[in-house]
Amino acid sequence: MCAIVGVFGNSEASKIAYYALFAMQHRGQEATGISSSNGEKITTVKKRGLVTDVFDKKALTKLKGNMAVGHNRYSTAGKESIWDTQPVYASYQLGKISIVHNGNLVNKNEVRASLIEQGAIFQSSMDTENIIHLIAKSQKKDLKNRIIEALDKIKGVYCLCIQSKTKMFAIRDRYGIRPFSLGRLKSGGYIVSSETCAFDLVEAEFIRDIKPGEMIIFKQGCHEYESIQIFEPDPHICAFEYIYLARPDSNIEGKNVYLARKEMGRALAREKKVDADLVIPVPDSGVSAALGYAQESGIPFDMGIVRNHYIGRTFIEPTQEKRDIKVKLKLSPINSLLKNKKIVVIDDSIVRGTTAKRIIKILKEAGASEVHMRIASPAIKHPCRYGIDTPSYKELISANYSTEEIKEQIKADSLDFLSIDALKTSLGNDTNYSLASFDGNYFIK
Ligand code: AMP
Numbered sequence: 200m201c202a203i204v205g206v207f208g209n210s211e212a213s214k215i216a217y218y219a220l221f222a223m224q225h226r227g228q229e230a231t232g233i234s235s236s237n238g239e240k241i242t243t244v245k246k247r248g249l250v251t252d253v254f255d256k257k258a259l260t261k262l263k264g265n266m267a268v269g270h271n272r273y274s275t276a277g278k279e280s281i282w283d284t285q286p287v288y289a290s291y292q293l294g295k296i297s298i299v300h301n302g303n304l305v306n307k308n309e310v311r312a313s314l315i316e317q318g319a320i321f322q323s324s325m326d327t328e329n330i331i332h333l334i335a336k337s338q339k340k341d342l343k344n345r346i347i348e349a350l351d352k353i354k355g356v357y358c359l360c361i362q363s364k365t366k367m368f369a370i371r372d373r374y375g376i377r378p379f380s381l382g383r384l385k386s387g388g389y390i391v392s393s394e395t396c397a398f399d400l401v402e403a404e405f406i407r408d409i410k411p412g413e414m415i416i417f418k419q420g421c422h423e424y425e426s427i428q429i430f431e432p433d434p435h436i437c438a439f440e441y442i443y444l445a446r447p448d449s450n451i452e453g454k455n456v457y458l459a460r461k462e463m464g465r466a467l468a469r470e471k472k473v474d475a476d477l478v479i480p481v482p483d484s485g486v487s488a489a490l491g492y493a494q495e496s497g498i499p500f501d502m503g504i505v506r507n508h509y510i511g512r513t514f515i516e517p518t519q520e521k522r523d524i525k526v527k528l529k530l531s532p533i534n535s536l537l538k539n540k541k542i543v544v545i546d547d548s549i550v551r552g553t554t555a556k557r558i559i560k561i562l563k564e565a566g567a568s569e570v571h572m573r574i575a576s577p578a579i580k581h582p583c584r585y586g587i588d589t590p591s592y593k594e595l596i597s598a599n600y601s602t603e604e605i606k607e608q609i610k611a612d613s614l615d616f617l618s619i620d621a622l623k624t625s626l627g628n629d630t631n632y633s634l635a636s637f638d639g640n641y642f643i644k
């Protein structure tokens with residue numbers, strides 16, 4: 200998951216990066232960091248914690264210069280330590296660089312083993328450090344060609360922002376799995392960011408998505424950026440960005456995430472109809488799809504469950520016990536609305552089944568006469584290897600049980616998922632999607 204941002208050519212670069220990271224807090228809540236450059240010196244502030252906790256006025260004043268890169272961390276590869284926070288800063292033969300990375304390298308272990316064999320020393324468990332070592336080892340004469348050579352050796356998912364003292368490189372892997380967009384700041388200069396929701400907050404105008412396999416180069420003193428297609432594009436946009444990860448007000452590849460979710464809800468209503476009195480969402484993740492389901496089915500929509508907003512996402516809790524209590528703390532029913540009603544409850548996805556079990560229980564305890572669960576995505580049968588923190592096969596409920604068996608376990612009156620075909624149709628069949636979690640097609644070999 201993770202969020203990255205790069206700001207170039209604006210005297211308030213670190214402040215703009217800060218706001219952009221704040222807008223993208225949903226993509227990572229474990230740690231955050233910003234590196235800025237004033238042309239002579241790169242300064243970095245990074246720490247475990249939320250954006251508003253890590254950066255105060257003093258920290259932002261320290262981050263001088265008209266370029267900055269930033270990162271919100273959600274750990275997929277790497278452990279929970281200060282060494283695993285980004286930006287990763289390093290000195291090498293041609294100078295100093297600072298790098299932020301969103302994604303997951305699939306050949307991380309092989310590359311690392313070979314680098315260690317050649318004498319490299321690693322400080323963190325992040326795959327991002329591999330890229331730094333490969334850049335440092337390259338014999339090419341300039342940073343651009345060193346980056347290209349390094350990326351040629353790695354396989355997997357990455358959106359990168361690499362900053363030297365005077366240049367910034369924004370790169371998206373050839374599959375374009377994670378979103379990455381380019382914008383022009385109204386106050387001057389450019390911004391690249393994982394999600395377009397950051398643009399609205401910092402008053403940037405969307406230019407376009409960075410293309411799969413593209414490198415964009417910003418240079419001090421140049422008003423225009425340079426674009427090079429460094430790898431042949433083979434687009435596979437992650438369907439899960441639309442289903443769950445991205446913020447509803449973001450647009451990915453020209454599609455608004457909220458509207459895409461609503462469309463999935465509509466498709467679900469057409470495909471997996473049920474007779475009920477009320478459609479209710481699991482807040483907040485099921486709201487957009489539930490609205491679509493209600494509009495398509497004609498069943499009234501209502502908020503039958505309220506969410507306590509002072510608790511983070513349940514999935515982030517590392518142990519099952521903690522996850523259970525957090526779901527309880529997070530969601531509570533409106534009894535007088537639900538009593539004696541036949542309910543269709545909509546969520547975006549089922550991972551381990553913790554949320555679904557708890558939701559059905561609280562709806563039944565609130566007096567619902569029937570609870571039918573509909574999920575606005577296909578069953579997740581395979582772990583993600585491309586940057587989302589989904590658990591292993593062992594913990595994925597749909598990898599181990601049939602829909603009927605899960606229905607029994609969560610004690611629903613019925614349960615159904617959106618089909619893969621309906622998901623594709625709802626997103627528009629105009630591009631390829633990465634559907635590995637649903638169909639097990641790990642296309643990066
Ligand atoms: P679970 O309770 O384990 O079945 O997880 C499903 C819930 O977690 C749903 O309400 C989803 O909205 C949410 N969810 C799905 N994928 C993720 C993810 N990668 N990170 C955090 N939450 C997620």
